[in-house]
Amino acid sequence: MRERTPGQSIPQALREHLLLKQTQFAVRATDPRFADFTRLVQETPALRDYAHRMWTRHEAALTRAIAEAVGASPPILSVTAEEA
Template sequence: MRDRPAGQDVLDAIEAHLLADRLVHDPVDPQFREFTAMIAATPALREYARRMLDRHEEALAEVIASEQPGSSLRARAVARFVLGGLDLARHEPDRRAAFREIVRLLREGWGSTGH
């Protein structure tokens, strides 16, 4: 995120980085597909995977706060929503589309999504 191209905002950088992550890609490798299906089907493993994402929340919030002056609450909220969105998206049939929708919701807000 810190080395993002000039003019790219923080949320765009986070989205691009996480869309490149293999957790957001539909698994092509049969073993990885089985592995992710096992995690999705096992509540304890899903919770563990979520806790692993939570460990990165504070670090991401610190980077966001350093890049976007303002409230630390705002930076922590964006970090939590993005990483929570990643967790939600990886259990959807089209992970990339789901994550993009979540980032759009975060960027534009609930009221602008037509709901």
């Protein structure tokens, strides 16, 4: 959000970012080791929890960036791994 092109809307920036990530994912998915890696993360509690914490951290950062871009106060979120 913070590094989007001047004049680019938030939805446009999100779409561009998601398309890039989709392309990167498609490339990784062609690697024969990708399915094994994904399974390892999902089946290992510590890795699964870490992936969840990272997702939540990025989600919170995006919320703050969007709030900042539109001049709003971000919602106050405090979710710990124990609460999730």
